[in-house]
Amino acid sequence: MEPADLLQLLSDQQARRLRVIENLLRGRRTVSTLYWGLRYDLLYLLDLNKHLPRGGLDAVAHTVVANGWAQWGSDEQPQLRLTSAGVHARDQRPYYQPGDVTAWPLLDLNVARQRLLLAIQVTSEYAHQTNRYYPLAVDQATRQTVRRWFYQVRDPALPAQVAAALTATLATLPPTVAAVTTAGLTGYQQPGQTTQQLADQFAITSWEAYLMHVTAVVAVAQAARDPHHVLAPLLAPTWQSPVTRSAQATLATVMTGTPLDRVAAERHIKPSTVREHLLEAAIMLPPTALPYDRLIPAAARQALLAALPQTIDDWEYTALPAELQERYDFFTFRLLAIWQHKRGVD
Structure with a gap:
């Protein structure tokens, strides 16, 4: 990948984690990678370069920064945001943009x-x-x-x-x-x-x-x-389902109305795995595929949204008041962010 290619995957409006882009290309389907791929509108990159080594984008990223086209953000993971010069460099020549990549x-x-x-x-x-x-x-x-x-x-x-x-x-x-x-x-x-x-x-x-x-x-x-x-x-x-078979089985059981803890017992998996499966399904499937109203009751939605910033990228679970963190787990917090994204809320 050349600097011109990486520029197309970055934004001047949103700092983007380089490792997320790398992991999407490599097909590393962690919930974190999928979530940020969703937020970046880059899920279409999944599995496109399975042979890319870890750190395979580092050199081109450093070139982009050295040219003044992007700046590193302060985060525990390297983040890049385009500068105005980067926007100009990105747009100075026509670049192929795939059309509908949902499939x-x-x-x-x-x-x-x-x-x-x-x-x-x-x-x-x-x-x-x-x-x-x-x-x-x-x-x-x-x-x-x-x-x-x-x-x-x-x-x-x-x-x-x-x-x-x-x-x-x-x-x-x-x-x-x-x-x-x-x-x-x-x-x-x-x-x-x-x-x-x-x-x-x-x-x-x-x-x-x-x-x-x-x-x-x-x-x-x-x-x-x-x-x-x-x-x-x-x-x-x-053609395949965009979620794993195990996640499909978990979702099918949840859709019957079975409580999450009981789903874990019936499927002989950890409760945390049930929640990871549901987050994967929420990211990769249409909003109608999950019972959001049941998984995030109205009271939970109202309490969390009242305490969170308007922009989803600014949401931080650890920044919530301690009382809300005690009442609502990270799963509920992240599922709400996904639902808001799917509904077109930035």
Whole structure:
């Protein structure tokens, strides 16, 4: 990631924790990471760079600060806020901004991406009756899945069907996104270009090229939710719940009206784990998915909101009066913040 990329993830209105951005990219799904990802509107970054090492953004962050584009904030975790010079540097050239990213956390992107790229290569080689070629380096499970798909749908019409499906989806995307995606595909006598090669060719950053690629993969996967789509057997199963199975089970039990302590006993988990599951679900699911009125009674909402600052980012549990901390635990405090955010309250 380059300074131009990090600038797009920062704000001049909100100090943002560098470690949160890093952990989102790495797929570290702690409640704290997910909560601040929600507050930063950056949840779409989840799992986008699983190989990023811890501290992998430190060097580029220091470059941004050294250039005067951001300042470190005072906090136990490093925070960055854009300066006016940073806003100018961020906005001085057009930068690719993905459109609707709400579906991104709902797709197992790494699996969908490998399946799609290998399926395109296999289909392309099949169209030219090529029996010997080097397949893309993917994991064994992907190779087996794509092999099963190919033998199920193999037909002389398959290449035309796949081409038509891809063309239909790419036509709905911005021309540059379609061009970058197409140039990155591997097929018959066509090695796909790397993100760096694409960046050089299209005068963008490597991260922008990757975001365009992700945009296309998600769009194709969405189209493949149609059971008649030629890639449906491959890509439809890669859609997933944005919360863990354990959290889903906890939420299902809570929705029956069972008290939280009893949920813990029935599921043989700690009460603190029940609360973590509910916070995860609250962050990742629509407001209608949780019984907020039951989990945060009106009296609790009124008492807490009366004592808290107007801006949610300024809320601190330890700053509450001791009497309120005794009456309401951190779970209630954080759940209220999530609910307020979901309702459009800043």
